[in-house]
Amino acid sequence: MSSTKRIFLSPPHIGAEELELVREAFASNYIAPLGPMVDAFEKDFAAYTGIPNCLALASGTAAMHLALRELGVGPGDEVLASTLTFIGSVSPATFLGAAPVFIDCDEATWNMDAGLLAEELAECAGRGKLPKAVIPTDLYGQCADYDAIASACAPYDIPVVVDAAEAVGATYKGRHAGAGARAAVFSFNGNKILNTSGGGMLASSDARLAEHARKLSQQAREPFPYYEHAEIGYNYRLSNVLAAIGRGQLRWLEERVRIKRGIFDAYREGLEDVPGISFMPEAPTGRANRWLSVILLDAEEFGAEPEELRLALEAENIEARPVWKPMHLQPVFRGCRVRDGGVSEELFKEGLCLPSGTSLQPADLERVIGAIKRFAAGTGGRRSAPGARHQLAGQA
Numbered sequence: 001m002s003s004t005k006r007i008f009l010s011p012p013h014i015g016a017e018e019l020e021l022v023r024e025a026f027a028s029n030y031i032a033p034l035g036p037m038v039d040a041f042e043k044d045f046a047a048y049t050g051i052p053n054c055l056a057l058a059s060g061t062a063a064m065h066l067a068l069r070e071l072g073v074g075p076g077d078e079v080l081a082s083t084l085t086f087i088g089s090v091s092p093a094t095f096l097g098a099a100p101v102f103i104d105c106d107e108a109t110w111n112m113d114a115g116l117l118a119e120e121l122a123e124c125a126g127r128g129k130l131p132k133a134v135i136p137t138d139l140y141g142q143c144a145d146y147d148a149i150a151s152a153c154a155p156y157d158i159p160v161v162v163d164a165a166e167a168v169g170a171t172y173k174g175r176h177a178g179a180g181a182r183a184a185v186f187s188f189n190g191n192k193i194l195n196t197s198g199g200g201m202l203a204s205s206d207a208r209l210a211e212h213a214r215k216l217s218q219q220a221r222e223p224f225p226y227y228e229h230a231e232i233g234y235n236y237r238l239s240n241v242l243a244a245i246g247r248g249q250l251r252w253l254e255e256r257v258r259i260k261r262g263i264f265d266a267y268r269e270g271l272e273d274v275p276g277i278s279f280m281p282e283a284p285t286g287r288a289n290r291w292l293s294v295i296l297l298d299a300e301e302f303g304a305e306p307e308e309l310r311l312a313l314e315a316e317n318i319e320a321r322p323v324w325k326p327m328h329l330q331p332v333f334r335g336c337r338v339r340d341g342g343v344s345e346e347l348f349k350e351g352l353c354l355p356s357g358t359s360l361q362p363a364d365l366e367r368v369i370g371a372i373k374r375f376a377a378g379t380g381g382r383r384s385a386p387g388a389r390h391q392l393a394g395q396a
């Protein structure tokens with residue numbers, strides 16, 4: 001078994017065009033955190049997303065940090081964030097001394113539940129302490145219900161920062177992910193759909209916000225010939241070399257979305273008949289990029305827990321991963337407030353992310369689907385005695 005090629009969850013996929021652009025960056029000698037490739041990448045990204053002001057940064061987490069700082073988030077403040085997300089969505093609030101308050105997701109999008117958000121905001125208003133920002137995550141490349149979230153925030157005039165880190169190429173009602181929000185954050189980390197090995201983008205319709213964030217990202221230099229500083233900034237710019245990779249990746253992003261969606265469809269077709277398996281829904285409001293293909297297992301019907309399936313796949317050198325563990329269950333956020341509807345905990349318990357790399361070959365997909373089906377057949381479906389499951393799984 002160890003001789004079979006490992007199938008990774010979401011490995012990098014780099015084409016020839018990327019290398020050509022990196023060569024160009026080398027030839028220009030801008031081996032620096034500024035340069036023509038960074039400028040061009042920002043322009044290309046603005047054109048692709050329709051969000052006019054884009055700032056290329058070292059990571060998605062850095063982009064969120066700058067966005068929240070621009071919105072005046074500071075010590076003692078609160079921000080309302082999706083609980084079903086990756087920590088990079090939330091840790092920047094704590095960098096600034098603010099406290100996250102977690103909002104559960106809905107079943108239709110797996111993203112921030114606008115009803116729960118409205119309830120929390122009403123209670124915040126009642127206490128006389130409104131949050132400084134609302135941070136919905138576009139989970140696994142599916143946009144949150146932006147209109148419903150905007151409606152909940154509008155009476156209190158609270159800005160929305162979309163964590164679209166996973167959602168490059170996704171759309172909501174015809175707009176690109178993050179468009180229309182006060183700010184949006186994207187990630188180009190190695191496992192994301194657009195990969196610069198590491199990087200991120202802060203995008204905003206607000207030119208002043210973006211320009212000041214640009215200044216803060218470069219150590220907050222004042223416009224003097226010598227180094228003059230009137231405020232504290234960061235060293236957060238993206239390397240010119242990595243921006244070249246980003247430009248190349250962006251050129252075939254639509255193709256990548258198409259491939260990711262095809263992978264999801266292949267899993268759905270291949271596994272539809274397996275009892276107890278269901279799939280991450282796609283809301284009618286948009287096009288998900290299907291960054292990761294996610295299934296849910298009804299343990300009773302399927303005959304095993306997701307963790308048992310994960311281990312069985314691992315034994316066949318196939319990488320799968322649990323759904324994000326909700327932030328309100330993280331030890332580091334013990335004591336943080338949560339408006340919980342039980343959905344994210346359920347998704348964490350039942351969910352499994354399957355290999356979704358754009359370089360997956362049809363034979364790889366068949367291997368994954370075959371392994372899941374064999375495992376499912378071995379569990380015997382609806383079982384009465386929990387003990388029998390292990391025995392059967394062992395035989396598979």
Ligand SMILES: *Cc1c(COP(=O)(O)O)cnc(C)c1O
Pocket residue numbers: 058059060061062085086087088089137163165166186187188189199200
């Ligand atoms: C990847 C990710 C981030 C952080 O991006 P980095 O570029 O890794 O800092 C933030 N939020 C979500 C939801 C992510 O998936």
